[in-house]
Amino acid sequence: MVASQYPGNQQPQSSYVGHFQPQQQQFMPPPPPYEEQQLMDTGDLSALKLPDSCGNTIPDFSRVGYREGHVKIPFVPVQMVVEPSLDPYSDDTARIQAAIDYVATLPLQCTGQDGARVRGAVLLKAGTYRVAGALILNASGVVLRGEGQDDKGTIVVATGAIQRDFILVNGMLTSDMGTVEMQRTKARTREMMPTNGYRGSKKPVTYTKEGIYIPVGATHIPVQSTVGYNVGDGIVIERPGTEEWIHDIGMDQLPPRPGNAPSTQWTAKTYTFRFERRIVAIDPAASTFILDIPMVMCLDPKYPPARVYELIHKFNTISDVGVENLCLTSETDKSNPEDENHGWYAIVVDSTLNGWVADVTTKHFVSGIFASVWSRYITIQDCSVLYPVSKPSEGGRRYQFNLSGQKGLVKRCFTNNARHDFLTLGRVCGPNVFVDSTGVGANNDTGPHERWAMGILYDNITCQTINVRQRSWMGSGQGWAGVFHVIYNCTTNGNNNCFQDPPGATNWVVGLKGGLTKRPMFEAPCTQCVSASVPIQPRSLYWAQLVARMGGDVQRVKSSVGAEARMRYPPRC
Numbered sequence: 001m002v003a004s005q006y007p008g009n010q011q012p013q014s015s016y017v018g019h020f021q022p023q024q025q026q027f028m029p030p031p032p033p034y035e036e037q038q039l040m041d042t043g044d045l046s047a048l049k050l051p052d053s054c055g056n057t058i059p060d061f062s063r064v065g066y067r068e069g070h071v072k073i074p075f076v077p078v079q080m081v082v083e084p085s086l087d088p089y090s091d092d093t094a095r096i097q098a099a100i101d102y103v104a105t106l107p108l109q110c111t112g113q114d115g116a117r118v119r120g121a122v123l124l125k126a127g128t129y130r131v132a133g134a135l136i137l138n139a140s141g142v143v144l145r146g147e148g149q150d151d152k153g154t155i156v157v158a159t160g161a162i163q164r165d166f167i168l169v170n171g172m173l174t175s176d177m178g179t180v181e182m183q184r185t186k187a188r189t190r191e192m193m194p195t196n197g198y199r200g201s202k203k204p205v206t207y208t209k210e211g212i213y214i215p216v217g218a219t220h221i222p223v224q225s226t227v228g229y230n231v232g233d234g235i236v237i238e239r240p241g242t243e244e245w246i247h248d249i250g251m252d253q254l255p256p257r258p259g260n261a262p263s264t265q266w267t268a269k270t271y272t273f274r275f276e277r278r279i280v281a282i283d284p285a286a287s288t289f290i291l292d293i294p295m296v297m298c299l300d301p302k303y304p305p306a307r308v309y310e311l312i313h314k315f316n317t318i319s320d321v322g323v324e325n326l327c328l329t330s331e332t333d334k335s336n337p338e339d340e341n342h343g344w345y346a347i348v349v350d351s352t353l354n355g356w357v358a359d360v361t362t363k364h365f366v367s368g369i370f371a372s373v374w375s376r377y378i379t380i381q382d383c384s385v386l387y388p389v390s391k392p393s394e395g396g397r398r399y400q401f402n403l404s405g406q407k408g409l410v411k412r413c414f415t416n417n418a419r420h421d422f423l424t425l426g427r428v429c430g431p432n433v434f435v436d437s438t439g440v441g442a443n444n445d446t447g448p449h450e451r452w453a454m455g456i457l458y459d460n461i462t463c464q465t466i467n468v469r470q471r472s473w474m475g476s477g478q479g480w481a482g483v484f485h486v487i488y489n490c491t492t493n494g495n496n497n498c499f500q501d502p503p504g505a506t507n508w509v510v511g512l513k514g515g516l517t518k519r520p521m522f523e524a525p526c527t528q529c530v531s532a533s534v535p536i537q538p539r540s541l542y543w544a545q546l547v548a549r550m551g552g553d554v555q556r557v558k559s560s561v562g563a564e565a566r567m568r569y570p571p572r573c
Helices: 093-104 180-186 243-248 541-549 554-561
Strands: 020-022 078-082 120-124 127-131 135-137 142-145 154-158 167-170 220-222 234-239 273-283 288-291 307-310 318-333 345-350 352-363 367-371 375-381 384-386 399-403 408-411 414-416 420-424 429-440 453-463 486-488 508-510
Touching: 078 093, 093 120, 093 127, 093 135, 093 142, 135 142, 135 318, 167 318, 167 352, 273 429, 318 345, 345 352, 345 375, 352 367, 367 375, 367 384, 375 399, 399 408, 399 429, 420 429, 420 453, 429 541, 453 541, 486 541, 541 554
Parallel strands: 078 120, 120 142, 127 154, 135 167, 142 318, 154 318, 167 345, 318 352, 345 367, 352 375, 352 384, 367 399, 375 408, 384 414, 399 420, 408 429, 414 429, 429 453, 453 486, 486 508
Antiparallel strands: 020 318, 220 288, 234 273, 234 307, 273 288
8 A cells, every 4th residue: 555646747857968868778687696595505614713823713794784684674565656757857856855755754663573663665666767966865764666677667867967976875864965956065075974973871881801812703702890781782892093003014114105105104093993792691700791793803912902882873873774676877978988977876875774775776877885884784685786987997986885884795796897896995894795796897806995994704706806915005005905804715707816914813715716916016924725716615604604593594594585585576567
């Protein structure tokens, strides 16, 4: 039952016509999804811990994605229908935003599993919509849904010469920030990308015990006191940055860039890492918290202890929000194949817990889908990011699937013509997972792009090149790009993959099909590769860990979040 109709109507002609037109390639579906149902065995996971000399082991990555990855994404009932405008040149920004805002006023209703609460979906009927501004989802329980990604489905066009992110899922934004006038002056500024944070709590602050090394993979965290904390509490484990640590890893001695331009040396205040976890048990006798998710950065007693405090976000975060089953395309200047005065990221998710992007195709944007710094438990599934239009080789462009928050999941996705198919940015406090996804035709690498991203799994990824390495002066001083990463049963078309380990940290490369570079750009200890060129069992580390967490119930995983549980939509009329 549709609660309200919001039909199309005639609007004044847009001023962004002329030579800005959508590119016209045919719909390109991704390759068929992997058949996890045949390949979800758990194997001997204990043999895949692969401890290093300090006891760091491959962590459990299974609690990433929407509601920790084992919960089926709910099909949210339609509460508002929007029809294509009768005027093919109208600007539909206000109509669509008004529909989103209306649904945001409806009461939250319990649905699905694990506490999900939703308001309703805005359904964009099949046809073409022109949006000269941006669309903003800023309330919990709201879904923006179309009627298909193909040429006869729902096509939302980012019109005009404004360099902006197109669909913004963010609890800190207001709806008026998507207007054309606001986007012309504020697009991609700090106001459009606000920073969240943590606020104080009545619970006492505690610290990890001194003199104890807490390795990656550990879930038991000895603390000075457990008083005031209970099972179920969310906590932040804050590892302080120190000048001593930065000196130990050599990041205060970065060489100058070519042409003798100085590199940006790392400083302690910008390398404090904050990991969000939940207490699942407390051992008061040992003064120890037992966590839901393992550590993905070691806590070395050589450096000051980590600070532990209650998890309360400072600003508004939203949950149970999604974008699904439509095609987003950006108008570009057809006379300029390197045009960048148009849509930048197609979708950005931030200040959001438990959200999803499913069955979305994007075309011609500079970059694709971005789960940003303050995103948590986001699933991006069955999506394609195609035909980016930008300068092909400059930095900050063609970042197709970007997980830079915590506990994000990309699965069964496809992209082409990227710089970086699957990536993270700097100082990412994982875990995050990319699994069963493919990139074709990239001119650069998949992997951590810069500055000490922690705890990322690349599992059954097929692409041109994967690197987890020392980047030194590159990008003004990106240095060590990633630590405690796992490259598992991946396939690369190139033979110049590079894996290196920084001081005090480890990466794991298992079952990689693809050659290693013989001439790395920067000298550093090489990561040990296990079963080079020979994939090992289980086929997928992520799926095996998830099945194990579900008590070995393969069918439950298949029917909830496997390929057979892909979103199903009513046929369009």
